[in-house]
Each structure stands twice: as C-alpha cells, then as structure tokens.
Amino acid sequence: MRYLLGIDDTDNLESRGTGHRVRQLADWLAENQLATPVGITRHQLLVDPGIPYTSHNSSACLAVETDNPDDVWEAAREFLLRESALGSDAGLTLAEWNSISDEVLDFGRRAKLEVLTMSAAEQTASQSKMRCEGLTGTHGGIIGAVSAIGLHRAGNDGRYLWLPGLRELKDKYQVKDICALGHVDRVCTVDHIDLSNETIVNVGEWIRPILHEGKATLYVEEIDHEWRIISKDRIKSLSN
Numbered sequence: 001m002r003y004l005l006g007i008d009d010t011d012n013l014e015s016r017g018t019g020h021r022v023r024q025l026a027d028w029l030a031e032n033q034l035a036t037p038v039g040i041t042r043h044q045l046l047v048d049p050g051i052p053y054t055s056h057n058s059s060a061c062l063a064v065e066t067d068n069p070d071d072v073w074e075a076a077r078e079f080l081l082r083e084s085a086l087g088s089d090a091g092l093t094l095a096e097w098n099s100i101s102d103e104v105l106d107f108g109r110r111a112k113l114e115v116l117t118m119s120a121a122e123q124t125a126s127q128s129k130m131r132c133e134g135l136t137g138t139h140g141g142i143i144g145a146v147s148a149i150g151l152h153r154a155g156n157d158g159r160y161l162w163l164p165g166l167r168e169l170k171d172k173y174q175v176k177d178i179c180a181l182g183h184v185d186r187v188c189t190v191d192h193i194d195l196s197n198e199t200i201v202n203v204g205e206w207i208r209p210i211l212h213e214g215k216a217t218l219y220v221e222e223i224d225h226e227w228r229i230i231s232k233d234r235i236k237s238l239s240n
Helices: 018-031 069-083 102-111 118-127 141-154 175-182 232-239
Strands: 002-008 036-044 058-065 091-096 131-134 159-162 171-174 186-188 200-204 210-212 215-223 226-229
Touching: 002 018, 002 069, 002 141, 018 036, 018 058, 018 069, 018 159, 036 141, 058 141, 069 091, 091 141, 102 118, 102 141, 118 131, 118 141, 131 141, 159 210, 159 232, 171 175, 175 186, 175 200, 200 215, 210 232, 215 232
Parallel strands: 186 215, 200 226
Antiparallel strands: 002 058, 002 091, 036 058, 036 159, 091 131, 171 200, 210 215, 215 226
16 A cells, blocks of 8 residues: 655754655665655745744655555654754654545645644644654654645645656656656656657756656756756746
8 A cells, every 4th residue: 555654854954854864764664675665755845934944944755655554654763763863853744645634735735835833733643644743853843744745645746856766867768768767657848748758858967757746747848959857947946
C-alpha cells in the first residue's frame, strides 16, 4: 500500500536542508527493506514574519510502498531523532494514501496562504487519523509535515527532489527513456503539449519534474532547435 510521510524543519542554518535529510531517510528505509521509496516532493509554504523557519519555509513529502506502516513510522521517527540538526523543530507525519481527508488537503492549501498553529495541525491530524509527532525543539515542524501530505496528495503543488533513477539522468535522452529511467510520467511544454516518445530532450544538470495533476511532469521548451528543460527559475516559480 502507498503511504505518505510528511517531514519538516530537520535543519539549522549550518546543516543540509530537510530535502537532503529526507533523501537519506528514503535510502535508509530501502536499505533496511522496510519500504520502497516512490518519490520525494518539496512544497513551499507561506513566508511570513510570524512563522519561524530556517531558510525558505519548505517541507517535504516522501511517498513509499509498504506493508509495514508501523515499522516505517518507528524507523522514520528513530532516524529523524538521530539525524535532525541541533536547534531544529522537526515534525513527522504518516498517512495511508486512500485515507487522506479533504481536511488535510485544505490544511495544505491554507499553509501556503496563512499562518497556521501547531494545535490546528494536531487537530487536523487527529480528525484524519494521521500519525503526527513533533520530535525536536518546539515541535513546530508538525505544521509543515501535515501540510506536505495534504499538498502532495492534492497533486498540484511542489517539485520532485527525487524519483528512482532521476538524478542519474544527464545530457540527452529520448522522451520514452526519460520516463522509463527517471520514472517521469509526462514530458510536455508549459502549455501542456506532449512531446512524442522519440523526441530528444537535453535534461541538463538540474532535472526537477513538477507535481501536476498527480503526475511527475517535466516541462520543456525548444531553444535553438533543441528541446531543453525550462530554466531553474521558471521551475521554481511554477512549483512554488
């Protein structure tokens, strides 16, 4: 079955970011045969003076396939308690894909627009029967952790930090190979015109599909008679 792990605020100003930590967690779960990682998405939340955050106020969602959610929860909890940076306010959530409620989706949308509270995050998680725990510091990371699950499940927010095989792609590939090797669902223009399977695309050094309509969507454009991934700044603007 598919589960989503929401994770936020595992870092400090000197440490690597939460996205890096979640990639490590995915590797650790796979190495210990507790789950099969499916993808990791980054979600940008509201930046506001009333919200404490390390650098960008983003959270991450790790999708996994597992038949042992209890073991995954305990392992993820142990990992983050061990690896979260000094001074962090790490939060962890876990939800089964088909049980994620509209309230969780709404909480994710609101986290991009307004300042939310820990009590609201705890209430949303409790009503939706999600596991939710603050692990370090003030435990404030539960807000972003709940939000990450809601935004990923809604399917129209954020960009992929990791998909199986994605980061190994460099240089030029046919569309069909990008999809097969990098587990990308769709390669298209920003106007959502799909490229043919045989079209060659230069994926460059920073390949980050966007989560759109529930699919890992790689946006491309034609420059000087060559198909390339859209610029990093444009990817960020579309995925934030």
